[in-house]
Amino acid sequence: MEGPDLGAFSFGLDDLAEAFASLSMFPLFEIAHYILMCQAVRSDSGGLTLSRKHPLANWVCCMLMCSAGGFISSLLLGLPLIGPLSKTPNVLLASAIWYVVFYAPFDIFHKVVTFPPVLMIVYCVKELHRSHTILGGVLKARKVYSSGIIVQICIGIVGGAGSGFMLNFQRLVRGKWSPETNQILHPTVVLKECLISAILFTLPTGVLPINQDQLLLLTGIAMVIVKVTLTVTNVGDPFKPIENVLCMPIFGKAEVMAAEKKKKE
């Protein structure tokens, strides 16, 4: 007899978890991911002018963003940097999405994708994709460093939130260097979610009462819920209240702020 909180997994959801874990990300989940990455390049300042004047740079930026996790994890693990671009079907699919996002006749693709119901579906699919990439990153690091927990967590984060780190370099390709903001200086909700998920994935097998497939399903569903809530409502970062409470005693935030206030007066 399993405990009450595991009752749900004893019928049906086990199969669902297994099916979700063995689901291939290509092509549907990858399409959602590429659409959002190309939209991010497009909505970055000067994105559309770039697409008309410098299509090659535009393509390189989109490829960097689409495979951001792959590039950064390859760099960090000492694997060939060209690895993500060697997967021809993925590159071809990403290039097709790139072309359609930027150069579709009458801009029809952009209009369809930014229609709120469609956009919501794309967001949900992308969050499910994200949980897969976090696990993929953890497993990739495990092959190189089988007992390096921190490495596995870092590569898991990079797999899930790589595009945030790649944003600065994508801007550099475009000729703009904006180091004032980056994901380490201003962590986004996505980064914090990926951190928690990566830690959960790297825990040794006995610690959690669920197996890896079920954890994958759970993190996917949790991320979808967070994304939908943040998009629909105007709630800010859900981690902020916890951070504000914890940071004051641990990092002495209140004392520094009070000292600076005194200096100003």
Added chain:
Amino acid sequence: MDVVQDVAEVFATLPLFPVFNACHYTLMILTTRYDTGSLALSRSNPLANWVASMIACFGGYILADLLLGHSVLSFLAHPEDVVLASAIWYLLFYCPKDLFYKIISVLPLKLVITALKETARVRKLVAGIGAAAKVYPHSLLAQVIVGVAKACGNEFLLNFEQAVRGVWKPDINAILQPSFSIKACVVGAVMIILGRSDVLMGISQEMVVLAVSLWLISVAVSMKAFHADDPFKPVENLFSPFIFGSADSLPADAHHHHPPAPEPSPAPKPPSGRRRGKAAKAD
């Protein structure tokens, strides 16, 4: 045909050291010298000048190693190349009465050096494609990128070479404005990969390399001799508005404060007469 094949085989196996490499290093360090602030830096910070020159000379090797996951400093494992590059660097910056610079600036000699450098470039292109093919035998894109990186790597690393010299100009880079050699190397790489596979029947790989080298040499030398423009540009200007839309017809969300613009001028599906008329006006 056999004679051509023999010539091609000899051409493909000519040793790059020292003559071809010397020409490559000369032109690369010359580019560094022409860049703003280099001469002043050579007097005030010779070490920074040397490091920047080495990055310019060996940029192709550095970038290709980075892309393939090898050690980035592996070019230092060939000390004869580094010594030759350093000797040319010294002569170009610190020769008494700037004699070396004056000698190689004579146009006929410069054209010969350009021709030899382009030969070295194509050999590096082949080497890059071969190295990538060992790791990714089925990926055309990976082989082309590594080949182009090895052949023209110094142009991609220009921003970082300038950063060593204390100059930071991020608005211009080789991806925003690819030079003729980058575009030619992409075309050459595709041809060489086709030559390696058995698609081009009867034409061996060495003959393809010879053909690409002769094409690159002739265009590069004529560009330098007659100050000609990039020969790819007219083709680009013709096809780019079709495929990528023109810069004066951005979609509605390009400028957020404008009201929804009328539909963009039909970029990918134009009536052909109208498009030709527009291109004629641009000329």
